[in-house]
Amino acid sequence: MRQTAAAVVVGGGVVGASIAYHLAERGLTDVVVVERGALGSGSTGKSAGGVRQQFSTEVNCRLSMLSVQKLLRLEVDTGWDPSFRQDGYLFLLTTEEHWQLFQRNVELQRSLGLEVQVVSAADVQEMVPPVVVDDVVGATFCATDGHADPTQVCLGYAAGARARGVEIVPATTVTGIDVQGGLVSAVVTSGGRIETPLVIDAAGPWAASIAQLAGVDLPIQPYRRQLYYTERPEGIGDHAPMVVDFASSMYFRPEGPGLLLGMTDRSEPSSFNTNTDDVFLALLIEHAVARVPALEQADLLSGWAGLYDVTPDANPILGRIPEIEGFVVAAGFSGHGFMHAPATGQLIAELIVDGTAHTIDISSLSVVRFRDGQVQAEQNVICRSTVAPGRLVSEVKRVGAA
Ligand SMILES: Cc1cc2nc3c(=O)[nH]c(=O)nc-3n(C[C@H](O)[C@H](O)[C@H](O)COP(=O)(O)OP(=O)(O)OC[C@H]3O[C@@H](n4cnc5c(N)ncnc54)[C@H](O)[C@@H]3O)c2cc1C
Numbered sequence: 004m005r006q007t008a009a010a011v012v013v014g015g016g017v018v019g020a021s022i023a024y025h026l027a028e029r030g031l032t033d034v035v036v037v038e039r040g041a042l043g044s045g046s047t048g049k050s051a052g053g054v055r056q057q058f059s060t061e062v063n064c065r066l067s068m069l070s071v072q073k074l075l076r077l078e079v080d081t082g083w084d085p086s087f088r089q090d091g092y093l094f095l096l097t098t099e100e101h102w103q104l105f106q107r108n109v110e111l112q113r114s115l116g117l118e119v120q121v122v123s124a125a126d127v128q129e130m131v132p133p134v135v136v137d138d139v140v141g142a143t144f145c146a147t148d149g150h151a152d153p154t155q156v157c158l159g160y161a162a163g164a165r166a167r168g169v170e171i172v173p174a175t176t177v178t179g180i181d182v183q184g185g186l187v188s189a190v191v192t193s194g195g196r197i198e199t200p201l202v203i204d205a206a207g208p209w210a211a212s213i214a215q216l217a218g219v220d221l222p223i224q225p226y227r228r229q230l231y232y233t234e235r236p237e238g239i240g241d242h243a244p245m246v247v248d249f250a251s252s253m254y255f256r257p258e259g260p261g262l263l264l265g266m267t268d269r270s271e272p273s274s275f276n277t278n279t280d281d282v283f284l285a286l287l288i289e290h291a292v293a294r295v296p297a298l299e300q301a302d303l304l305s306g307w308a309g310l311y312d313v314t315p316d317a318n319p320i321l322g323r324i325p326e327i328e329g330f331v332v333a334a335g336f337s338g339h340g341f342m343h344a345p346a347t348g349q350l351i352a353e354l355i356v357d358g359t360a361h362t363i364d365i366s367s368l369s370v371v372r373f374r375d376g377q378v379q380a381e382q383n384v385i386c387r388s389t390v391a392p393g394r395l396v397s398e399v400k401r402v403g404a405a
Contacts, residue, residue, distance in 0.1 A: 019205035021348025032168030049309025073345035083159025187329030210334030236297035
C-alpha cells in the first residue's frame with residue numbers, strides 16, 4: 004500500500020468506487036481506496052438496484068437524471084455492463100394528500116425536462132394486471148426509471164479507477180485520521196499509515212464513525228432494511244416496472260425469474276442489525292398480498308438485510324466539512340445511494356479538482372444546512388427516518404467545536 008497519496012477514499016462501495024473513478028478520469032490518479040471488507044460488501048451488495056428520477060426536490064431529481072445518463076454509458080466508459088433496464092417506476096398513491104404531493108412533484112420533474120406520466124387506476128391495472136387498484140387515487144410513471152446491478156456498477160467503477168492508476172486496498176480498516184492545525188494530514192489503517200492532505204468519507208452507514216475519527220459529528224444513522232426474493236406471480240412480466248405502494252412503502256419488481264420484494268419498517272430504531280426477521284416478514288407479506296393477492300401462492304426463495312445511511316432530511320451530505328481542511332463527505336444517501344452514486348462521483352471529483360461542483364449545484368447538500376436551518380426535506384422517500392431531527396441538529400452544531 005502507498006505511504007503517501009493525494010487523496011484517500013474511505014469505503015469501497017459504489018459511492019467510493021465512483022468517486023475514485025471520476026477523480027482518476029479528471030487526472031487525479033494518486034488516490035487510495037481503503038475498504039474494510041471486499042468491494043461492494045456493504046450496503047451496495049444488499050441494494051435493490053432501483054434507479055428513479057421521481058423526487059420532490061430539484062437537486063435529487065438532477066442527481067438521478069445525471070446518474071441515468073452515466074449508467075447508459077458506463078459500459079463504454081469502463082467496459083462493465085451495469086445491466087441497466089429502463090422498465091420504469093410506478094408509484095401508487097392511495098391517499099388524497101399523497102396524490103396532491105405527487106402531482107406537485109410531477110410539475111417540478113417536468114419543468115426539469117423529465118418525462119413523467121400521471122396515470123389512472125385503470126392504467127395501473129393494464130400495466131401490472133395482478134395489482135389491486137380499488138383504493139388507488141392516482142399513480143405516476145416514469146419510463147426512463149428502472150434498475151441496474153449495484154455490484155457490477157461498483158466493480159466497473161473500481162476497475163476503471165484501477166486502470167487509471169488508483170490503488171484499491173481491500174480487507175483493510177481505517178482506524179484513525181490525523182488532523183493537525185485544522186488540516187487532514189494522514190489516514191491510519193490496519194495496513195499502515197498513508198500521509199495525505201485529503202480524505203473522502205464514503206463509508207455509507209459507517210460514515211459517522213469515520214468522521215468521528217477526525218472529531219466530526221455527522222447526522223447519519225444506520226437503519227436496517229430487508230429485502231425478499233419470491234416466485235413471480237403470472238401477469239407480472241419480465242419488463243414490469245418497479246411498483247411502489249407509497250402509503251405502506253411496500254415495493255416490488257421482477258428480478259430474473261422471480262420477484263424482489265421490500266418494505267420499510269417505520270417503527271424500527273437505528274441499529275447495525277442485518278438479520279432478517281419473521282415478524283417484519285409477516286407484516287410485509289400482509290401488505291404484499293393485499294396489493295397482489297396472487298403472491299399468497301408464491302414461494303419465498305430467500306431474503307437478506309442491509310443498512311440505509313439516513314439523515315434527518317433524507318438527503319445526502321455532500322461536500323467539505325468547513326472546520327477541517329481536507330475532509331470531504333459523500334454519505335447519508337437515505338436509501339438512494341446506488342442511484343445517486345454515478346452523479347456523486349462526478350460532482351465530488353469536480354469539487355476536488357475544480358474547487359466546485361459545477362454540473363449540478365450541490366451547495367444545498369452541505370452539512371451546514373442543519374446548522375443554518377436551511378433544510379428542505381425530500382418528501383418522496385420509501386423510508387422515512389424516525390430519528391428526531393432536533394437531536395441531530397445539535398450533533399451537527401458540535402462540528403464547530405471539533
Ligand atoms: C435492502 C436495501 C435496498 C436498497 N435499495 C436501493 C435502491 O433500490 N436504490 C438505491 O439507490 N439505493 C438502495 N439502497 C441504498 C444503497 O444500497 C446505498 O445507499 C448505497 O449502496 C450506499 O453506497 P456506499 O458506497 O455509500 O455505501 P456502502 O456500499 O455501504 O460502502 C461503504 C463501505 O465502507 C466500508 N467501511 C466501513 N467502515 C470502514 C473502515 N473503518 N475502514 C474501511 N472501510 C470501511 C464498508 O465495508 C463498506 O463497504 C438499498 C439499501 C438496502 C440495504
